[in-house]
Amino acid sequence: MLEGLLSSGAGALYDVMVRSGPVPLDDPRAESPEMRELFEQGFVRRDYRGDPVITPMEPVRAVDHAILGAQQRLLEQQRQIMTARQQLDMLQEVYRSAYGGAGDAMVEVLSDPQRIGSLSLELCLSAKEEFLAFTTRHFKRKPDASTVMALPAAVTERGVRLRNVYERAALEFDAARDVVDASVAAGWSMRVAPELPMKMVIADRHSALVPLDPSGMEGAVFVRSPTVVAALRMLFELVWSQSVPLGGTGSESRHGLGAAQAKVLELLATGMTDGAIARHLDISERTVRRHVQTLLEALQADNRVAAVYAATRLGWLG
Structure with missing residues (x-):
């Protein structure tokens, strides 16, 4: 029964319960x-x-819920395959550049930290339509609101769209909420993903900067190859589509939820622990647990994973 969604034993037990009725807790x-x-x-x-x-x-x-979970697992596997292919293309360009196979400067390996830092800002300033970023948990120092990148008025007047995906662990520290609020105030659209493969910035469709290692301490690759930049943009868009939005005014009610409950639901969907959510929202863990319980009841869910799935199906997220 329901082969592919449940084990044979679980499928048989569900079939019996559907046909015969509930099972007492002491059974x-x-x-x-x-x-x-x-x-x-x-x-x-x-x-x-x-x-x-x-x-x-x-x-x-029940079956819709299980199919949704299976579809999300397939999407995750597809994301991993696409990431591997895109990184392969990038590494191939780097190899050709380093070993004389490229014959052009479409890919450049950088090792000077000051050059890398200034180039990131230059790319942001050069953007005419869109500036994209991945932010991972690897920091030289813990972020604070003053480190948020804000574009000069001359750039923002061009209507440049700013989008940043944060790795979940990158926001699990005290005062992370200040960073999010400052980013939103500076014009950034913010989302959170459970995990990111690397840091990255992309300016329009012409340039990208990615590190050679997860921490960004071993240098970076400056990419101007249209093919590689397009692949990196595909990676960004895939991750963006599966990430959870952050920010917003937080003043409106969502589907009968209070503003605080809606915010807890957003953070719950990123996989944050109660402690991390409490630190992010500057509330107690007891309050977080109370909001979570309210969400479980509202969504008729037995656990947090089921609640997030139900909220996604009902359009309460995103």
Whole structure:
């Protein structure tokens, strides 16, 4: 039953529950590995109205939920494949440049930290339409609001669009909220991804700067090859489409949620812990847990993963 979505044992148990009804909490099957799988996949939920039982979710909702999870796993695998291919193209260009196979300056390896820092700013200033960035957890020093890149008025008047994807770990520190607020105030659209392969900045469709190592301490590659820049932009857009928005005014209600609950939902979707969410929003962990419980009830979800899936399906995120 439901082969490919559930193990044979879990599928058989769900079939029995759909046909025969809920399972009492004191039933031996309630603690079985098959029942734990059904909880993890969103096929059952606890019901404390009257005698406590474990009741099956409506099949159409349960299967939709499981299919969504499978689709997201496939998207993640596709992202990894595309990333590998794009990095291969970049490395091939670097190899040709370093070993004489390129014959042009479309890819340049840089080792001077000052040159790399100034080039990043130059690319931002040169952008006419769009400036894109990946920010990872590898910092020379912890960010603060004063480090947020703000474009001069002459550049912003051109209508340059600023987009930045932060790695989740890059925002799990005290005062990270100040960085996000300052970035939004400077005109950046912000999103959070669970993990990023590297730092990166891209100016329009003509130039990109990526590090040679995750920390950015071993040098960088300045890319002007249209093919490689296009590949890096594809990587950015793929990650952007799967990332969780941050920022916004936070003043409006979303689908009946209060502003604080909506913000907790956003951060919950990034995978942040209760402690990280509390630090980011400057509230207590107890308050975070209370908001999470409210979200679980509102979304009729048994766990946080199921809540994020349900919120995505209902359009509460993004």
